[in-house]
Amino acid sequence: DAGITQSPRHKVTETGTPVTLRCHQTENHRYMYWYRQDPGHGLRLIHYSYGVKDTDKGEVSDGYSVSRSKTEDFLLTLESATSSQTSVYFCAITPGGADTEAFFGQGTRLTVV
Amino acid sequence: GIQVEQSPPDLILQEGANSTLRCNFSDSVNNLQWFHQNPWGQLINLFYIPSGTKQNGRLSATTVATERYSLLYISSSQTTDSGVYFCAVDFLNTGFQKLVFGTGTRLLVSP
Numbered sequence: 001d002a003g004i005t006q007s008p009r010h011k012v013t014e015t016g017t018p019v020t021l022r023c024h025q026t027e028n029h030r031y032m033y034w035y036r037q038d039p040g041h042g043l044r045l046i047h048y049s050y051g052v053k054d055t056d057k058g059e060v061s062d063g064y065s066v067s068r069s070k071t072e073d074f075l076l077t078l079e080s081a082t083s084s085q086t087s088v089y090f091c092a093i094t095p096g097g098a099d100t101e102a103f104f105g106q107g108t109r110l111t112v113v
Numbered sequence: 114g115i116q117v118e119q120s121p122p123d124l125i126l127q128e129g130a131n132s133t134l135r136c137n138f139s140d141s142v143n144n145l146q147w148f149h150q151n152p153w154g155q156l157i158n159l160f161y162i163p164s165g166t167k168q169n170g171r172l173s174a175t176t177v178a179t180e181r182y183s184l185l186y187i188s189s190s191q192t193t194d195s196g197v198y199f200c201a202v203d204f205l206n207t208g209f210q211k212l213v214f215g216t217g218t219r220l221l222v223s224p
Binding site: 031033035040041042043044045048050056058059088090094098099100101102103104106107 | 117143144146148154155156158161199201203209210211212213214215216217
């Protein structure tokens with residue numbers, strides 16, 4: 001158990017509504033990441049954070065924003081959800097620093113109808 | 114472009130058999146990891162192995178960075194080894210980890 005909790009675990013929402021996913025860690029690690037996983041693909045990086053209020057874009061950041069006001073929480077927001085954002089979202093941490101092993105949360109399954 | 118290719122895409126084994134999974138990558142890496150995604154969707158880190166060889170029980174991994182490939186060996190497979198195995202690499206030494214995942218090898222171990 002890497003001490004990562006994602007919430008909610010499952011969510012169904014309507015097109016055009018805002019959605020926020022939460023990633024909570026218990027160990028105050030500096031680096032946190034959001035990935036999405038779609039059928040036929042591995043995971044793809046959305047955004048990452050290297051400290052409180054320090055975030056940057058990943059490979060597939062369009063349509064997503066993030067915030068990190070506390071070390072332990074990294075929030076992913078879909079401002080206006082679209083069907084193409086139906087996916088499984090994973091949060092990750094790298095406790096040993098940026099260039100070390102990654103540990104993933106349990107995932108959040110989001111369906112946009 | 115940047116590519117991570119895994120082979121085979123699918124593998125079916127009888128319990129007790131051995132297997133080798135391969136990951137080829139298109140450029141130099143400073144980070145390579147192997148993950149197992151179990152049938153419940155949980156991602157488990159198996160190895161952090163940018164170069165060299167590591168072993169953990171029945172699993173071992175070797176990365177030959179100069180030839181741009183990594184191998185994951187599973188010996189005496191068990192039904193609990195079923196799932197999808199992902200290779201993930203970080204091509205850029207930016208100080209921030211930006212893993213690029215392969216599309217995975219789906220393994221089914223039958224009793």
